[in-house]
Amino acid sequence: xxxxxxxxxxxxxxxxxxxxxxxxxxxxxxxxxxxxxxxxxxxxxxxxxxxxxxxxxxxxxxxxxxxxxxxxxxxxxxxxxxxxxxxxxxxxxxxxxxxxxxxxxxxxxxxxxxxxxxxxxxxxxxxxxxxxxxxxxxxxxxxxxxxxxxx
Numbered sequence: 150x151x152x153x154x155x156x157x158x159x160x161x162x163x164x165x166x167x168x169x170x171x172x173x174x175x176x177x178x179x180x181x182x183x184x185x186x187x188x189x190x191x192x193x194x195x196x197x198x199x200x201x202x203x204x205x206x207x208x209x210x211x212x213x214x215x216x217x218x219x220x221x222x223x224x225x226x227x228x229x230x231x232x233x234x235x236x237x238x239x240x241x242x243x244x245x246x247x248x249x250x251x252x253x254x255x256x257x258x259x260x261x262x263x264x265x266x267x268x269x270x271x272x273x274x275x276x277x278x279x280x281x282x283x284x285x286x287x288x289x290x291x292x293x294x295x296x297x298x299x300x
Contacts, residue, residue: 152206152224154233158253163222163237167208176205176225184223184236187247190262191234194269195227197286203228231277234258252277 150162164171172179181188192201202225212218220238227233231252238245247258254276264272266288274281 152233154250155253158250160224160233160235160250163206163208163224163235165208166210166222168211169209169219170207171209172205172207174205176202179205179207179223181223182221184247187258187262188225191249191258194261195232197266197288198273198280198284200227200229200232200280202226202232202234229280229283231280 150165151159152162153159164173188202195201204226205223207221207223209219209221212220222237223235225234233250234248235250236245236247249256249258249261251273256272261269261272270281270286270288
């Protein structure tokens with residue numbers, strides 16, 4: 150099964166791998182484990198636009214080598230339906246992906262969180278204009294930051 154992000158982009162549904170637990174529904178009903186801090190930071194970064202994650206596909210599964218080691222995948226969808234957050238654990242421990250899809254454009258979650266407010270705003274202007282247009286938010290800019298974005 151796949152989750153359709155845009156007309157051209159789809160990703161694998163995390164429920165396909167679940168052999169311990171699978172859940173699809175409101176995000177408040179799920180323990181995000183080690184991603185709780187990232188969730189809070191992402192909420193804060195999207196707050197000026199009135200965006201939050203409200204729906205999730207969540208799957209827990211056993212490690213192929215050590216059945217006592219539990220892994221999990223999830224895909225969270227924003228209330229506007231244009232932003233998805235995926236946490237994917239690969240078969241090798243310590244590997245995987247943590248990324249956002251904004252109108253189908255992939256960006257690492259860590260990169261998004263390192264961006265300044267201005268750079269996030271510009272990213273949204275370029276990739277999700279409707280989000281910016283539907284919001285009255287406009288970050289306060291500093292000349293040096295504007296210059297670095299324009300270069």
